[in-house]
Amino acid sequence: MNKRFIKGTMAALVSMLATNAFAATEVTVYTAFESDILAKYKNAFEKTNPDIEINWVRDSTGIMTAKLLAEKNNPQAEVVWGLAGSSMALLKEEGILKTYSPKGLDELRSELNDPQSTQAWYGNDAFFNAICFNEIVAQQQNLPKPTSWEDLTKPVYKGHIAMPNPASSGTGYMQVSAWLQSMGDNQGWAYMKDLHSNIAHYTHSGSKPCVQAGMGEVAIGISMASRGAKLKTQGAPLDVITPAGIGWESEAVGIVKVSDAAKRVVDWSISKEANELYVEMYPVVGHKDVEASVANFPNVQQKMAKMDFARMGNERADVLKTWSDKFDGKSEAK
Structure with missing residues (x-):
């Protein structure tokens, strides 16, 4: 060789x-x-x-x-x-x-x-939720600034609110979970029923309600705090509001x-x-x-809901089925 x-x-x-x-x-x-x-x-x-x-x-x-x-x-x-x-x-x-x-x-x-x-x-x-509030639209429509979740159920806001569908969006689900955990099941579902009366539509994106509020398509978007801060920094006429009990x-x-x-x-x-x-x-x-x-990012740590993540995971399927049965009729087309 x-x-x-x-x-x-x-x-x-x-x-x-x-x-x-x-x-x-x-x-x-x-x-x-x-x-x-x-x-x-x-x-x-x-x-x-x-x-x-x-x-x-x-x-x-x-x-x-x-x-x-x-x-x-x-x-x-x-x-x-x-x-x-x-x-x-x-x-x-x-x-x-x-x-x-x-x-x-x-x-x-x-x-x-x-x-x-x-x-x-x-x-x-x-990551956290917040209320994105368009101040120009609010002035035009004579809408007061909300400071609590309960405020959003007032008749004055009828048709002016968008939020994410929790079955499509983790952002939506973590806020639904926060309401159920902080208010209790019965009061939480009752609250969502009252809120539903004022909802214009549910989106399939967690950031979209805030984007729509920033563009003036709705006055109020329940959405991601980080997106609200970013849009406000870019010049959108938004106030980024964090009521006590925000989902995260x-x-x-x-x-x-x-x-x-x-x-x-x-x-x-x-x-x-x-x-x-x-x-x-x-x-x-x-x-x-x-x-x-981070410019215009709200003080979220003082407003965080007490979240039980194990409960969130275990109850997810049941909560989403109940929510969809009750409220899915106002969801945007996919």
């Missing part, structure tokens, strides 16, 4: 073995984070952890939650990072998320985390398959470094020492 061939083959084999020896460990991470931020988070993590590579699997919250539940007996994900707290609570109850206490836990805001003593998920950020959710992280690499992903995801990336998009993040000033 040609000695040059043997020498070349041996060199290639040595090179292949060396490459394999230093190959990064791949960790499959399921997420509902927005697609345009995944590369930033992946690159920052891998710069600090060059021996681990993140393989993202991304879809919307509902689809990703259903996928994890369907894979319960044959899990494909190792980490879930960037999924709603109510979904994480449901996944934990189903035994999909494993108990783990990450490094740096004492530096987090406890209200965004799994409230149970055997914690399995931890909040990365939080955390986006959170947890382990499905326990390994050293999976633990390191979770540890980094709650770190100050990671939170400094989250805060570029979300004014409220998990780390106590990371804050950002």
Whole structure:
């Protein structure tokens, strides 16, 4: 056999073995984070952890939650990072998320985390609802400024309000849950019946009611606080109002398959470094020492409803069926 061939083959084999020896460990991470931020988070993590590579699997919250539940007996994900707290609570109850206490836990805001003593998920950020109120339309229509949820049931607002359909929008569902949890089931459903009388339509997007209010299509949109702040900063004639008991959710992280690499992903995801990336998009993040000033963003932390995320996850199907049976007639066409 040609000695040059043997020498070349041996060199290639040595090179292949060396490459394999230093190959990064791949960790499959399921997420509902927005697609345009995944590369930033992946690159920052891998710069600090060059021996681990993140393989993202991304879809919307509902689809990703259903996928994890369907894979319960044959899990494909190792980490879930960037999924709603109510979904994480449901996944934990189903035994999909494993108990783990990450490094740096004492530096987090406890209200965004799994409230149970055997914690399995931890909040990365939080997003909130608000009332987007068009001041010009209100002046033209002689509408007073609402300051509470109860105000929105007054006859003066009939036909002037839009809100998200909770069966289509997580933003809508978290406000319906907030009403039910803060008012109680009977009073909560009674409130929604009164509010329904004043609703012009329900949208299939969480941000759309605020966009419609900003454009003057309605006077009032129950919607995302962050969208209201952004539109106001861009010049929309909006007042972003936060009544007591606003709905909110955390986006959170947890382990499905326990390994050293999976633990390191979770540890980094709650770190100050990671939170400094989250805060570029979300004014409220998990780390106590990371804050950002967002123009026109309301003081939401004083108005947050006390949310039971486990209840939100468990009751979701029943609540949405009841809501749809009662109120879906005013939903926009899909």
